[in-house]
Amino acid sequence: MNALLKLIDYGQSYWLDNLTRGKIRSGEIKKRVTEEGLRGITSNPAIFNKAISKSSDYDEQIKRLVEEGQSVHKIYEALVVKDVQDACDILRPVYDESGGVDGFVSLEVSPYLAHDTEGTMEEARRLFAAVNRPNCFIKIPGTKEGVPAIEQMLYEGVNINITLLFAIENYEAVAKAYILALERRVAENKPIDKIASVASFFLSRIDVLTDQLLGHLIIPGKTDGSEPRPEQLLGKAAIASAKLAYQSFKKIFSGERWQALVERGAKVQRPLWASTSTKDPLYRDVRYVESIIGPNTVNTLPDETIAAFADHGKIYENSVETDIEGARQTVRDLKKAGVDIDFVTTQLINEGVQKFIDPYDKLMETLADERNKFLTHKTGSQTLSFGETEGEVKKAYSSLDEKQYARRLFDKDPYLWKSEPEHVKSIRNRLGWLNSVDDFLAKTEELTSFAQEIKEMKFQHVVLLGMGGSSLCPEVSRETFGSTDGYPRLIVLDNTDPAAIRNVESQIDLMRTLFIVASKSGTTTETLSFYRYFYQNVKKQTGDKVGNHFVAITDPGTPLVEEAKQKKFRRIFENPKDLGGRYSALSYFGLVPMALIGMDVKTLLSNARQIKMSCGPFIPSEVNPGVALGGLLGMNRRLGRDKVTFILSKSVHAFGYWVEQLIAESTGKEGVGLVPVESEYIGVPENYSPDRVFVYIYTNEDDNEETEEQIKAVEKAGHPIVRIEIRDRLALGAQYFHWEMATATAGKIIGVNPFDEPNVSESKKNTRDLLEEWKKNGRFDEGKAIIEEDGLAVYCDTSAKWLFKEHRNSLGDFLKTYVNLANSPDYIALLAYFMRTDTRHDILQDIRLQLRDRRKVATTLGYGPRYLHSTGQLHKGGPNWGVYLVFSADAPEEIPIPEEKFGFATLQRSQVLGDLRSLEDKERRVIRIHLGKDIEGGLKKIAEKLK
16 A cells, blocks of 8 residues: 555545445444545445445344335435444544544535535535534535535535536636635634635546547548647546646635635645546556646545555656646647537536436435335335336436426426416416325324314214315225224215215214315305205204304315304314315315224325325436336327226225326316226226226235236236235325326326316306206206107217217117227216116126227216216316217206205206216217116116117
């Protein structure tokens, strides 16, 4: 080690470009410091990544941090801060002995902040405070945006190692920033004797790019003697640049201005030679050490260069100042030869940022994997099988990372999706779901306390009156979890069929029932109609205490808030305004009903928080569960696979209700969209066209053996498969956030705003218009049936009647002709306006599977008016690939709606006709089949005629 030990005699310190916990624990670092002349250490993500992935040195701390609920980025910072602290402590004697000149350990800010001044300063402050050692350097790149951050941090007393310097102009800028920071402190009478900085000038990368450009200019066999010859300039650019930078250093740190600072205790900002391992094997391996030795300099070396210099390195005193004119001539000759050194250095800065980002991303991937090793029992796991789309999907992941998608998403950047002012404004007000997990974790005591109050009041039932985003998550909870012993049973009412209302009434005792009136806007027609009806009935039995039986969940300031206050509701839960209905599962809309049936909402939200951290802003797309899933779905949509087919195991099957709405309403607009296919039982591969992506969500509580075999067969046929294992049902909390993230990402790739629902209002308007028509005329104009047979009647738009002219007299032939319109990529949608029962549902399922297998197209099944607030957006705003069969029936009775001139049967019929009008206006292929009074009988006849 004699050569290395002698460097300090010539004014140069050598630092190690490698810091790992293994080196610290083994005593290697201490030995290098005490015996081999090591004066400092730099760290970087590539080294940390290798150390973490190739050893178990960090496992214990990672496990502890995961158990504490820390995110990947927090885990990263905790790991590196610990190593830097320990290394600082080992080097502290060097720091003290040198008077604060040497003995430093460097830790860098995120490379994603290279062009973010404010972000750089925020992270630099945090990391410097976290290490809490005077001999710590924070590394900040010397970009245009980095320079003001460097000056401010030095002014604040944060020691800075400036990185990514290639051009002399950039070096001079950061050197002057250092002096300005010291002068600002002096002007405020602050000490400057403890402020330290180095400016890291990168060398070998300059030669790599310059030599590549020179190689393109070499003409073999050319002997005309013209100068300069490109081959004579190979390998000269980096050392020439370093020598000229050193001349700038001497000039800047001299003269009266600098001397005034020296008298106050200032230390020079030393040039640090970085990237000093020789990349070209034809060059001498220690050339970037031997050629640039000089006073007040640092050379940071990797292990292999240290070993090489110790073995055969030579000391050339003050070699950095030899042949300065030759260095200047090299720069002139490069320009003459056709190599613009300014272009080279600009290119290297851009490449340098990316070269920092790539290992940083790899480190985040490694830590995400390490975290998941200790986490899967809480949130489950996701496995993606891309089929033939793998190449395109993975390109999309890279593109998302380049665009900093996840960071921008968590920063709530509306421009990820749209740039038009009206879209930007609406998106800004729809991103509260990113915070809802943490916000509502803080409210779990409030929720459980309220649930305990209701339990102690001996309420037997909770009836949720809602629609769409207000009702679907509670319905999932009801079917998945039931009620804990002692807690009331939950019933969800989101159907205007009078039979559905009577069905609720038959199950409950009004005196022992709590009603939740759930509406984001506070104006939802169906919800308010349900509320008025049950409020009137409860009041007949309770009088002035009727309000004790009602709870409101709505946005602040809505008409429902005022109504609830006036009527003295037991409780008003005001939800954050920036939560769209379908993104509100993990808010009061979902959590209040969950708590009331005794669910462990704290654990559910904790699981959601874990997946949120797994999807965090610093996690690369390929290992970010939400972004990876959304990227797969979005790209498959662009590649023609837009039918997202859900296969859910028995205990979590109801999750499909909620995710169907999320996907359809978020992506189905502007003529594009993903078509969620929920509850279509899995078939053989021959039943599927190449427009499918399969999502298999399962829990090991269920017997999935047969389904697994069917999934494997579909996968073998080339279809992309998403497998999501849920370790227990409370892990559904994680799935809500997971799918919100995925849907937002898919919307980004598809090119739509996933947070609006521009076509939902059309059916609502048509319904209002039809109700006004009914009020005026006492009836609806339903048109004339084109076919009537066996008590069934078919209605369709005038523009479509010509399609079926030859089959007017045969309902069976007519229906077969109609469904035969469906060819991939079409889908067939069965839309039922009546109360769902097991018998009716089974018949409709048989019909849809029969149609799927015959036409090889996807099928969906929805119940109105629920689907109007769900897949209805897709039907009208998505691609014109739907073939719609709307089923209506005669209501068994009319139930009046208080304060209205019409009743529920009339409301339901107006919704049927309003939806038809909207679909017809969009020139969709749609017919209505009226079943009369015998719904089951009518459905059976339809099934038979379709065979």
